[in-house]
Amino acid sequence: MGYTIERADSHSVIAFDGDLDSAEVQMARGEVEALIGEGKPLVFDLSRVEFIDSSGIGLIVHAFRALSAKRSKVAVCGATDQPLELLKATQLDRFMAFFDSPREAREAVGAA
Template identity: 35%
Template sequence: MPIHSSQTGNITQVQIEDRLEADTAQEFRDAMAQLADAGKIMLVLDFSKVSFMDSSGLGCIVSALRQFRQKDGDIKLACITDDIRPLIEIVRLNRVFDIYDSVEEAVKSFD
């Protein structure tokens, strides 16, 4: 699972590709831990290239949110695909995360 990150000011944009599931969960957790340890605690997770997410993936993003909020950071979700939107809504994570249609909107929301 490729994970790419870039910076816009103090906001880190993270693009996840392909699948966020049990097989890729540890890679995602490691990437989030590295960002948190580096002090990059304001994140936008770009889901535009995520084709599948299971309960392990959901657990990963909730765990990351908890980790970043403990450091006074936050995570916002952007570009949720039609493939994973129903899953996020069924477990009501749309009430936990701020979700935006674009990465740009999510970055601006930190202001």
């Protein structure tokens, strides 16, 4: 359980590890709000996430809406298994881009 943040001039990447559930969202919410406040494109790296619940989905959707309002972008990368299935079941892939790697996601949000 945990997360890391990589900040660059043109974007940020938040990489979660383990479960992205309500406990993790509570720990990360302040950092995500700060990243949203910066207004730069944001990449959610889910390559090490084994499980995501509605709280995790809500965090991603919140960032997407807030950054879209600022004319910025959000991308998701590395999701597999249960996280990918749930993200697709909620049809988030119709609104935001999903990528295999952080590099692809950074390129897609204009931050390569």
